Amino acid sequence: MGDESNYVPITRVNRVVLMINGLGATPVMELMIAAGKTVPKLQLEFGLLVERVYTGSFMTSLDMKGFSISIMKVDQTLLQHLDASTKAPHWPVGSAGNRPPAKTPVPLPSSRSMKSDELLSRPLQLTEQGHILEVAIEAAANAIINMRDILNDWDSTIGDGDCGSAMYKGATAILDDMKKYYPLNNAAETVNEIGSSVRRAMGGTSGVLYTIFCKAAYAQLKANSDSTVTAKQWAEALEAAIAAVSKYGGASTGYRTLLDALIPALAVLKERLTSGEDSCTSFVLSSEAAVAGAGSTKDMQAQAGRSSYVSAAILATVPDPGAMAAAAWYRAAALAVKDKFHPSFNSSINKSKS
Known part of the structure; x- marks a missing residue:
C-alpha cells in the first residue's frame, strides 16, 4: 500500500x-x-x-x-x-445473522515478473543495447515528470485534472524500478517490467492503456528469438502495442487520444526504415511526427474518453494531454539516443538541408 x-x-x-x-x-x-x-x-x-x-x-x-x-x-x-438496513436502491443490504470471522491468510512473499524461476534484476554490466535502453527510458520518464503540471492544467479543462499526476507516478516508479529490477540487456523483459511498474503505480485510464501497450509490445518482442532487437523489430513491437490499445481502448486516428501521436510516429518510422534510413535518424524523424500529431489534437473533436462529452469550443483551447504526454516521452527518448549514440546526426541533417 x-x-x-x-x-x-x-x-x-x-x-x-x-x-x-x-x-x-x-x-x-x-x-x-x-x-x-x-x-x-x-x-x-x-x-x-x-x-x-x-x-x-x-x-x-x-x-x-x-x-x-x-x-x-x-x-x-x-x-x-x-x-444496517437502508432504502438506498443500489446499496447491498446486509444479510441477517452473524457472519463467520474473516480468515487470516498466510502471507506469501510478493514477487515481480519471473523468468526461469528467478527474479529479474539489473545486470552488473550493460551491453550496447542495455545502455541504449537505459538512456531512452530515463529521458522518457524525466520528460513526463517535467510535464506534470502542464498535463494537469490541460486535463483540468477537458477531464478530471489528474493526467499529469497519474503519469508522474508511473514515470517515477519506472525510474526507481529501473535501478533495481530492469534486465536492461534483455529488451523484451525490460518492456515487460515497465508494464509492471506502470500497472503498480499509475492509476486512471492512462495506467490501463499503458499496461496494455507494454504487454502487447512485450509479446511481440518475445516472439523474436534474437537477443539483440533490430530497429525493424522495435517498429513491429510499437505497431503491436498501438493495435492492442486501439482494440481495447476503442480509439484510432482522429479520436483525440495518445494514438494521434503514436500512429503518425509509427508510419514515419516504418517508412524511413524501409527506405534504408539508419535507425537513429528514423527514430528522431518519427518523433517529430509524434509531436505534430499530438499538436493536431487541438483541432479534433474527441470520440473516446471523458473529453468526448466536452464541447468542441472548449476542446479547441487545449491539446489532448494523453497525446502530448505520448509525444513527449517518445521525442525525449529519440533525442537522448541520438545525442548519446549518434552525435553526428545534427551535422548530417544540416548538410542534407543545405
Missing part, C-alpha cells in the same frame, strides 16, 4: 471492506471477475482480512467503461453500520 494512496494506514491483519465499482458500462460478470482477482491478492500479498465485498455500479460516469477499486479499513462498529 503506497503512502500516496493511503488516507488511513492499512497494515497486515487489518480488517477491510472492498468495493468494486462499475463506472457505468461494465457488465456485472466483469466486475465479479475483478473482485475474484482482487480478494486473494489482498489476502495473500497484503495479509488483509477482507470482511465484505461490494460489487456493482455505485458511482458511475455516464456510460464509461471500466471500474474502480476501493478499500476501507473497518472495525465492528463500521461493519454494523454497513450491514
Whole structure:
C-alpha cells in the first residue's frame, strides 16, 4: 500500500471492506471477475482480512467503461453500520445473522515478473543495447515528470485534472524500478517490467492503456528469438502495442487520444526504415511526427474518453494531454539516443538541408 494512496494506514491483519465499482458500462460478470482477482491478492500479498465485498455500479460516469477499486479499513462498529438496513436502491443490504470471522491468510512473499524461476534484476554490466535502453527510458520518464503540471492544467479543462499526476507516478516508479529490477540487456523483459511498474503505480485510464501497450509490445518482442532487437523489430513491437490499445481502448486516428501521436510516429518510422534510413535518424524523424500529431489534437473533436462529452469550443483551447504526454516521452527518448549514440546526426541533417 503506497503512502500516496493511503488516507488511513492499512497494515497486515487489518480488517477491510472492498468495493468494486462499475463506472457505468461494465457488465456485472466483469466486475465479479475483478473482485475474484482482487480478494486473494489482498489476502495473500497484503495479509488483509477482507470482511465484505461490494460489487456493482455505485458511482458511475455516464456510460464509461471500466471500474474502480476501493478499500476501507473497518472495525465492528463500521461493519454494523454497513450491514444496517437502508432504502438506498443500489446499496447491498446486509444479510441477517452473524457472519463467520474473516480468515487470516498466510502471507506469501510478493514477487515481480519471473523468468526461469528467478527474479529479474539489473545486470552488473550493460551491453550496447542495455545502455541504449537505459538512456531512452530515463529521458522518457524525466520528460513526463517535467510535464506534470502542464498535463494537469490541460486535463483540468477537458477531464478530471489528474493526467499529469497519474503519469508522474508511473514515470517515477519506472525510474526507481529501473535501478533495481530492469534486465536492461534483455529488451523484451525490460518492456515487460515497465508494464509492471506502470500497472503498480499509475492509476486512471492512462495506467490501463499503458499496461496494455507494454504487454502487447512485450509479446511481440518475445516472439523474436534474437537477443539483440533490430530497429525493424522495435517498429513491429510499437505497431503491436498501438493495435492492442486501439482494440481495447476503442480509439484510432482522429479520436483525440495518445494514438494521434503514436500512429503518425509509427508510419514515419516504418517508412524511413524501409527506405534504408539508419535507425537513429528514423527514430528522431518519427518523433517529430509524434509531436505534430499530438499538436493536431487541438483541432479534433474527441470520440473516446471523458473529453468526448466536452464541447468542441472548449476542446479547441487545449491539446489532448494523453497525446502530448505520448509525444513527449517518445521525442525525449529519440533525442537522448541520438545525442548519446549518434552525435553526428545534427551535422548530417544540416548538410542534407543545405
